[in-house]
Amino acid sequence: MNRSTWITKLITALSxxxxxxxxxxxxxxxxxxxxxxxxxxxxxxxxxxxxHKPFSLNIITTVGRALQSxxxxxxxxxxxxxxxxxxxxxxAFLVPVLVICKATPVMSVILLAFIWFSSGTVPLFxxxxxxxxxxxxxxxxxxxxxSPRLREMTEVYGxxxxxxxxxxxxxxxxxxxxxxxxxxLSMVWKVVIAAEVLTVPRYxxxxxMQLAQVHLETAEVLAWTLIAxxxxxxxxxxxxxxxxxxxxxxxxxxxxxxxxxxN
Amino acid sequence: MQLVxxxxxxxxxxxxxxxxxxxxxxxxxxxxxxxxxxxxCGKTTLLRLIGELEPYQSGQIIKVTEEExxxxxxxxxxxxxxxxxxxxxxxxxxxxWYDSKEKRINRALEFLQxxxxxxxxxxxxxxxxxxxxxxxxxxxxxxxxxxxMLLDEPFQNLDTQMRWSxxxxxxxxxxxxxxxTIYVTHDVPEALLMADTVVRLSNRPMQxxxxxxxxxxxxxxxxxxPQFIAMQARFYT
Numbered sequence: 479m480n481r482s483t484w485i486t487k488l489i490t491a492l493s494x495x496x497x498x499x500x501x502x503x504x505x506x507x508x509x510x511x512x513x514x515x516x517x518x519x520x521x522x523x524x525x526x527x528x529x530h531k532p533f534s535l536n537i538i539t540t541v542g543r544a545l546q547s548x549x550x551x552x553x554x555x556x557x558x559x560x561x562x563x564x565x566x567x568x569x570a571f572l573v574p575v576l577v578i579c580k581a582t583p584v585m586s587v588i589l590l591a592f593i594w595f596s597s598g599t600v601p602l603f604x605x606x607x608x609x610x611x612x613x614x615x616x617x618x619x620x621x622x623x624x625s626p627r628l629r630e631m632t633e634v635y636g637x638x639x640x641x642x643x644x645x646x647x648x649x650x651x652x653x654x655x656x657x658x659x660x661x662x663l664s665m666v667w668k669v670v671i672a673a674e675v676l677t678v679p680r681y682x683x684x685x686x687m688q689l690a691q692v693h694l695e696t697a698e699v700l701a702w703t704l705i706a707x708x709x710x711x712x713x714x715x716x717x718x719x720x721x722x723x724x725x726x727x728x729x730x731x732x733x734x735x736x737x738x739x740x741n
Numbered sequence: 742m743q744l745v746x747x748x749x750x751x752x753x754x755x756x757x758x759x760x761x762x763x764x765x766x767x768x769x770x771x772x773x774x775x776x777x778x779x780x781x782c783g784k785t786t787l788l789r790l791i792g793e794l795e796p797y798q799s800g801q802i803i804k805v806t807e808e809e810x811x812x813x814x815x816x817x818x819x820x821x822x823x824x825x826x827x828x829x830x831x832x833x834x835x836x837x838w839y840d841s842k843e844k845r846i847n848r849a850l851e852f853l854q855x856x857x858x859x860x861x862x863x864x865x866x867x868x869x870x871x872x873x874x875x876x877x878x879x880x881x882x883x884x885x886x887x888x889x890m891l892l893d894e895p896f897q898n899l900d901t902q903m904r905w906s907x908x909x910x911x912x913x914x915x916x917x918x919x920x921x922t923i924y925v926t927h928d929v930p931e932a933l934l935m936a937d938t939v940v941r942l943s944n945r946p947m948q949x950x951x952x953x954x955x956x957x958x959x960x961x962x963x964x965x966x967p968q969f970i971a972m973q974a975r976f977y978t
Contacts, residue, residue, distance in 0.1 A: 630794060631820040635834040635885060636811060645833060649824045 515697040523697035524704060532681060539681040541709065543598075544663075544670045547605035551662045554606075555613025556655065562614070563621020572614075579611045588673045601673035601682070608669045609662035616661070620654025656721060663717060667710045683709070742768040742791075742808055742889070742921060747800030749783075749790060760786050761797070762946040768938075770805050773915070773922040775932035777976065778942030784925045785893055787947070791923065792891050804889070808921050813887030815895035819874035821866040821881075827853065828862040831881045838886055852880040856910045872903040876910055883914040890915075890922040896931065908935060912959065929976045930964050941976060951975065 498517055505516035515523070527533055562569040587607050591600040624647060632642045674684020683706055690698035744766045750759035760783040768774045776784045789795045791802060792814050821830045831849035832842075839845045853859050856876040866874050875895060882890065892911075896904045908931060915922065926932050932939045933955065941951040953972055955962070963969065 627816070627818065627820055628822065631814075631816070633794065634792060634812065634814040635881075636837060638837075641836070645822060645825075649822070 512694055512696055515700060519697045520700045520704070523695070524701040527686075527698065527701050527705075536681050536683055536686055537705070537709070539679075540601075540670060540674065540683040543601045543674075543682070544605065544666050544709075544713070547602045547609065547670065548659075548663050548666050550602075550606050551609040551613050551666070552659055555610050555658065555662070556617050559614045559617025559658075560621055563618045569618070576611050576614065579607055582607075584608060584669055584672060585676070588669075588676050591673070592677050597677040597679040600677045601670040601679070601684070604673045605666045605669040609665050612662040612665060613658040616654045616658030617651070620651035620658075623654065624650040660714075660717060663713055664710060667706065667713065671706055742770065742805065742923075743801075743803040744768075744787075744791075745801045745803065747787070747790065747797055747802070749786060749795070749797040759946045761790075764800070764947060764949075766940065766949065768921060768923060770807060770921050771919045772937040773924055773935055774938045774940060775924045775926060775936035776940050776942060777926055777929060777932045778947065779944055780927060782942055782944050783947040784942060788891050788893050788923060788925050791889075808889045810888040811886060812889045812891060813882035813885050813920070815878060815882050815890070815892045817894050817897055819866065819871075819878040821874060821877055823866055826863050826865055827858065827869070827877050830866070830877060831884050834881055834885045848884055849880075852884040852914070853877070855883075855914055856880045872899050872907060875899070875907055879907065879911055879914065883918065888920060890920045892922065892924040892926075894926050894928075896926075896928075904931070911935075929973055933964070933969055933972055934959070934962050939972075 501514075501517050505511075505514050505519075508514050511519055558568070558572060562572050584604065588600060588604045591603045595603060628646055628650075629642075632646055637645070671682075671684040671687070674682040675688045676684075678685045678688050683702055687699055687702040687706075690696075690702060744764065747761050747764045748759065749761040750757050752758070764787070776787070778784050786795070790797045792812055821827075822833070825833065828846065828849055831853060832845045835845040835848060839848065850859060850862060853862055856879055858873060858876055858880065861869060861873065866877070869877070878895070895911075896907050899907065912935065924932070924936060937955060939953040939955065940949055941953070942948070943950050953975075955972075957966075957968070964973070
């Protein structure tokens with residue numbers, strides 16, 4: 479690691495320490511755990527939560543909902559994004575849907591969904607409605623990023639549709655897929671938890687947060703918030719790891735090739 | 742190859758604007774024919790019609806047997822896939838023609854060698870200079886078993902020295918495999934040094950003004966020769 483990366487890491491660490499300091503200072507100054515518990519109290523509450531029985535079930539349910547809606551967004555958003563990218567008619571048809579999805583406040587989607595569906599389905603549905611436009615717009619733009627000149631080249635050199643898809647369309651659109659997936663994934667976490675808070679299904683991080691808030695267990699609310707942050711960060715990390723996997727495999731393969739050449 | 746009575750135009754606001762009107766041209770098989778004309782006269786459009794990239798309204802394109810089949814097209818830009826290496830770019834177009842990967846790689850390397858790029862086979866296109874990229878696309882076009890070569894000013898946008906090295910790279914490959922070549926340019930000296938036949942074209946709608954046949958072997962041609970000076974003069978009147 480070189481000097482400048484060290485310095486950036488140091489600055490980030492410093493920022494975290496300052497934030498914790500402000501939190502601790504505020505807790506001391508207010509001197510009321512109901513309003514703002516100290517970081518240590520919150521960590522204590524977190525430790526209790528982890529030991530408490532349906533802890534993993536709450537997490538698994540929320541993660542499950544987030545992943546389900548993310549997969550749905552990814553598939554449906556990609557499908558319609560590609561269609562709309564290729565056809566102006568499909569694009570025109572989908573514009574009103576998109577405008578509604580983008581402009582409706584998250585809370586009204588959740589409230590309406592709660593009237594229509596059971597509490598467990600509401601987070602899924604709301605997250606889908608909020609995340610879908612993000613994925614869709616990225617994929618649609620991705621289609622337009624396919625170079626018409628390269629497309630013409632594939633025509634001249636007699637590429638079959640499958641060969642064109644594999645060697646031109648997918649590589650051209652990959653950055654858009656990644657950006658869309660990343661943006662919709664981080665949105666999904668927030669919407670799923672918000673919907674859980676409002677609808678209080680039996681299990682879920684949001685439900686626990688809501689119950690803690692009702693009982694004025696501020697430390698517990700904060701502890702669940704920390705868990706939500708950790709989940710989002712973990713999701714991002716896993717996503718990044720997934721993206722660097724092909725590159726890693728490629729370097730491994732190249733290394734093996736070099737070894738073969740040397741022998 | 743023969744082009745007979747080709748008409749091609751665009752309809753803009755119910756008005757038919759012809760680019761080519763009843764255009765005919767004969768190209769001797771196995772030769773290089775240069776089409777020289779002012780910018781926007783329709784020579785690129787003609788090339789695109791021959792390359793089946795665009796339809797035309799009427800007329801006929803008649804090819805002799807050895808010109809039938811796949812075509813190689815050199816564009817103004819190299820048009821390489823940026824995510825693949827130079828070698829992969831060339832190998833990819835060979836897939837329908839050679840089943841064995843080893844054969845494809847060997848053929849790709851052989852042609853990269855002919856344009857002096859074998860050391861760069863594993864590089865990505867954006868790691869190369871503009872001239873090198875265009876050389877890759879020349880290697881790709883010749884590695885591809887095309888029966889007809891269509892060149893749309895592929896040596897433009899490069900400095901003079903690079904240009905001549907590309908022209909020479911092209912001619913080296915062409916001499917090994919003399920495919921019927923139609924070459925569009927507005928650079929007169931380049932056309933006179935490369936082509937067997939130089940066709941001088943008018944503005945839109947494009948018509949043939951003159952056809953010059955050059956018998957002097959390519960190695961003996963010089964722009965300073967009185968014959969070539971006289972030929973050049975005809976383009977600047």
